[in-house]
Amino acid sequence: MEEKQTTRRGRRIALAVTLITLAELLLLSIVLLGLDARRVHFYMTDGEEITVPWGVPYAEPGVRAFAAGRVTGEGEEELPVRVEGAVDTGTMGDYVLRYYASTMLRRYSVRRLVHVADTTAPVITLLRNEDYTPNWFEGYREEGFLALDDVDADLSDRVRVEMVDGDRVYTVTDAAGNTARVVRQIPYSIGRPQIRLNGGEELTIDAAFTFTDPGFVCTDERGNDLSAQVIREGEVIPWSVGDYELHYRVFNALGEHVEATRRVTVRPLRNPDLPGPEGKVIYLTFDDGPGPFTDGLLDVLAQYNVKATFFVTGLYPEYADCIGRAYREGHSIGVHSVTHSYRRIYASEEAFLEDFNAMQDIIRGQTGAETRIFRFPGGSSNTVSRFNRGVMTRLSRTMTELGYVYFDWNVDSDDAGDTTETGQVLQNIIAGCSEHPVSVVLQHDIKDYSVAAVERVLIWGISNGYSFAPLDETGPEIHHKIAN
Numbered sequence: 001m002e003e004k005q006t007t008r009r010g011r012r013i014a015l016a017v018t019l020i021t022l023a024e025l026l027l028l029s030i031v032l033l034g035l036d037a038r039r040v041h042f043y044m045t046d047g048e049e050i051t052v053p054w055g056v057p058y059a060e061p062g063v064r065a066f067a068a069g070r071v072t073g074e075g076e077e078e079l080p081v082r083v084e085g086a087v088d089t090g091t092m093g094d095y096v097l098r099y100y101a102s103t104m105l106r107r108y109s110v111r112r113l114v115h116v117a118d119t120t121a122p123v124i125t126l127l128r129n130e131d132y133t134p135n136w137f138e139g140y141r142e143e144g145f146l147a148l149d150d151v152d153a154d155l156s157d158r159v160r161v162e163m164v165d166g167d168r169v170y171t172v173t174d175a176a177g178n179t180a181r182v183v184r185q186i187p188y189s190i191g192r193p194q195i196r197l198n199g200g201e202e203l204t205i206d207a208a209f210t211f212t213d214p215g216f217v218c219t220d221e222r223g224n225d226l227s228a229q230v231i232r233e234g235e236v237i238p239w240s241v242g243d244y245e246l247h248y249r250v251f252n253a254l255g256e257h258v259e260a261t262r263r264v265t266v267r268p269l270r271n272p273d274l275p276g277p278e279g280k281v282i283y284l285t286f287d288d289g290p291g292p293f294t295d296g297l298l299d300v301l302a303q304y305n306v307k308a309t310f311f312v313t314g315l316y317p318e319y320a321d322c323i324g325r326a327y328r329e330g331h332s333i334g335v336h337s338v339t340h341s342y343r344r345i346y347a348s349e350e351a352f353l354e355d356f357n358a359m360q361d362i363i364r365g366q367t368g369a370e371t372r373i374f375r376f377p378g379g380s381s382n383t384v385s386r387f388n389r390g391v392m393t394r395l396s397r398t399m400t401e402l403g404y405v406y407f408d409w410n411v412d413s414d415d416a417g418d419t420t421e422t423g424q425v426l427q428n429i430i431a432g433c434s435e436h437p438v439s440v441v442l443q444h445d446i447k448d449y450s451v452a453a454v455e456r457v458l459i460w461g462i463s464n465g466y467s468f469a470p471l472d473e474t475g476p477e478i479h480h481k482i483a484n
Contacts, residue, residue, distance in 0.1 A: 038069040040079060040101045040108035051115040055150065058087040063110070065101035079103065092116050118176035122149035124159065126170070126184050137193065137220060137229075139253025140168060140186045147172045147180065163254050186254070193220040195230060195248050195260035204265045207402045209357060211238040216260070218250055226250055236264045239353060241401045268401035280466045282433055283440045283475065284308040284454070285409065287336055287375060288315060290322035291446035297454060298326060304458045307470040309407075310445070311336035311375040314362055324366035332470035333367060334407070335359045335374035345377060346385035352395055372404055372473050379408045381480030392484040405473045408480040409442035415450035425453040430460055440471070440478045 045061035052058055065081050068074035085097040095114040100107055127144035134140045147155040152174045159172045168184040199214035218226040234246040246262045286297070289312060301308055309332040312323050327333050337345055338358045345355045360370055376392070378384050385391050399406060411432030413425045425443075433439040441457075443450045461468060 038067055038072070038104050039106075040103050041066050041068045041074055042081075042099060042101070042108070042110045044099075044110065044112060048111070049113045049115070051117050051119060052087070052089060053119045054089060054092050054116055056089055058089050058114070060097075063099040063112075065099075065108075067103040087114050087116065089116050092118065118151045118174065118178065120150050121178040121180040122147050122152070122155050122172050122174050124170050124172060124180050124182045126182060134186060135220075136191070136256075137224075137226060137250075137252050145170055149174045149178075151176065166254070166256070191221045192258050193218055193226050193250060195250065195258060197248070197260055197262050199262075201260070201262050202265075203262060204267060205238065207241060207266055207268050208238045209353065209402070211236045211264075213246070216248055218248075218258075236266065238266055239398055239402050240349070241266050241268050241398075268403075279437075280464075281438050281476075282457075282461050282466050282468050283438075283471050284443065284457070284468060285311060285375070285407070285440060285471065286443050286445040287311045288313050288340065289445035290319040290326075291316045292319065293448050293451045294319060294322040294445045295325075297445050297451045298322065298329060298331075300451075300455050300458070301331070302329060304455070304462070304468075306458055306468040307331050308468070309334060309373075309471040312359070312363065313340055314338035314359060315340060316446070320362060320366060323363060327367040327369075330470070332373065332472055333363055333371050334471070335363065335371060337377045338362070340377050342378060342382075342384045343387070346388050346391050348388065349391070349394060349398060352391075373471055373475075374399070374404055374406050375408070376406060379480055380406060381408065381483050383483050386484050388484075390484060392482050396482060405475070406479070407440060407471055407475065408478050409440045410436055410478050411439045411441040413441060413443045413450060413453075415444050415447045420449060422449045422452040425450050426456050426460075429453070429457050433461070433466070438476050440476065 043064040043066075045063070050061065060083070063081050063083075065079040066074050066077070067079060079101040082100045083097060084100070085095065087095045087097065093116055095116065097112045097114060098109050099112070100109045102108070125146045125148075127146070129143045132141065132143060142161070145156065145159060147159050147170075149155050155172050155174060159170050162169050162171075164183075166186065168186055169181065170184070171179060171181045173179040195216055195218045197214070197216050203214070205211065213232070216227065216230060218230050220226060230248050230250045232246060232248050234244065236244045236246065242265075244264045244266070246264060248260045248262070249257045251257045284306070286294075286308060289310060294310075307330050310323070310326050311334040313336045314320070323333060335356055336359070338355050339345065345352050356374070364370055376382065376395070380392060380396055382392065396406065411429060413419065413428050415425050419425055419428060429441055429443075433441065443454075445451055458468070
């Protein structure tokens, strides 16, 4: 009996020990799990946000889930994943899908944002006309095209067409921003035209007021004359010595072109030698006329058989016939200016030449001939032209290269300055001529007090062994120092 009690007591003790051990193990497990911090790791194929095409059945990319702990690491066994939500690819918009997985009686989830959108580019179809053959000059004539989109339907009127490296490129973009691009290569049935330059590609001309292009001919290989379609670019300034290029181009509808180039050289006229006069010579010169006193001056000069030089203007057109009279009576006629407006004539070389040629026209109308001599308004040393820097330097060179001769003066009567009395004009001329064996005298035949001094100048000169002569292209080179 005592033995049975001992056995039962042993069993109870063993059971108690076992229960205590299990409790300890459970407690240890709870502690270990707390330290392990187990959770679920999700792996989403294609990411948390994706875009899928409209109208195409939705195919789930998939999500995988694994239990993972801080101590035990990630398990190898994949957890079951449940998906909540749906994607309707027939309706564009945004959809949310949620994915759930559980471990240790806890549920975890992630979400995916799905955009259903139009991701398909339109389709451009190029139409072709088998009976059409393009050529170089006309360029390509559009045969047509269609642009269709799954969502936006017909986009043909929104197609942009442009030329890129000789190809025709068609581009269209639908409302969703999808772009389609196709290229049409343009075959040509005939070769490029040719431009032939009359007179050749190299041309040398003498300095002149005008330049006449010798012309050109442009034909295609079929002999069609395309000359009227040629554009000339470039400029020849015929009064300015130098080298120029003229470009002749013909374009087709595609913007391509054929080109020829002519090089033009403008050379100066050979100036005549200017031998110095012999003996004591006075050259009387009169500026700014003809005017109301010019006829009387011509009478005095005729009485003494003296020839003078008139640098004429157009300031007094009612006296223009005096130019013809002076020319017929053997006087020299030179250009001065039509307007004598410094601001106008020295604005540019072109402005000066325009004024110069206008005066030449008047002279030609009165004399039947042009003159090769002239005087710059204000003289070549004037400073009134400094508003156009360097214009006098350029004009003196240009006019010389054109074969004209300009004259300044070395004796100033001062009749356009402070002197307004005949006696003082006379003394100024006598004093100036006495210092030079060759004198070019400046007077103005629009000043009555200056014209009144001429007869006494003639008497003084002849009495003192001077001869009087008109200027011409071989006259003395009396030039001031250019100040601009």
